[in-house]
Amino acid sequence: MICPACGSRHFAPVKIEGGLPAERCADCQGAWVELDRYRSWRKSRPEVAAPEYAGDISQVNEPVRVCATSGRLMTRIKVSNDNPLRLDYSAMAQAVWLDKGEWERLLDMGLHDQLDAIVSERWQNDLKHAASRERAEKAMRLRFGDAAYEQLAQMRSWLAAQPNQSEMIAFLNAKAD
Numbered sequence: 001m002i003c004p005a006c007g008s009r010h011f012a013p014v015k016i017e018g019g020l021p022a023e024r025c026a027d028c029q030g031a032w033v034e035l036d037r038y039r040s041w042r043k044s045r046p047e048v049a050a051p052e053y054a055g056d057i058s059q060v061n062e063p064v065r066v067c068a069t070s071g072r073l074m075t076r077i078k079v080s081n082d083n084p085l086r087l088d089y090s091a092m093a094q095a096v097w098l099d100k101g102e103w104e105r106l107l108d109m110g111l112h113d114q115l116d117a118i119v120s121e122r123w124q125n126d127l128k129h130a131a132s133r134e135r136a137e138k139a140m141r142l143r144f145g146d147a148a149y150e151q152l153a154q155m156r157s158w159l160a161a162q163p164n165q166s167e168m169i170a171f172l173n174a175k176a177d
């Protein structure tokens, strides 16, 4: 194994907080977590309490990393839209690289038992859709003003609940005589 973060070859098996088995880099203290082991750990784990954590987290603009076992480039993945935390994921190795402190950050966010969901295409797509909805809302608020936007949003959800919504929309679109 070659450490994706610092290039070290010195790894030792550890149980990171909560008893999750991983390989820890002796030089940078990051951890290599295989999703298979993660899943069995999650099935059997006792409840873990979130520790206080206030350390540094990895920066978004760090260089792309190389998978410790396959040598392929890893994918930098978002955890949520409003948190700067990014994890490195190798689809080839089915493993996640956690920099020192990132596991504790996941615990803080209550997402430590969602690691395999976070790396899934579905989670990542949901984040993208939520982000583009937010961007669209911001643009419409700028264009129409907050008050008009609120009215429109209310009208839209009311329309969505009507059985004959397409006729109603056609009516709204029709030019009055």
Ligand SMILES: [Zn+2]
Pocket (backbone or CB within 6 Å): 003, 004, 005, 006, 007, 008, 025, 026, 027, 028, 029, 030
């Ligand atoms: Zn390292």
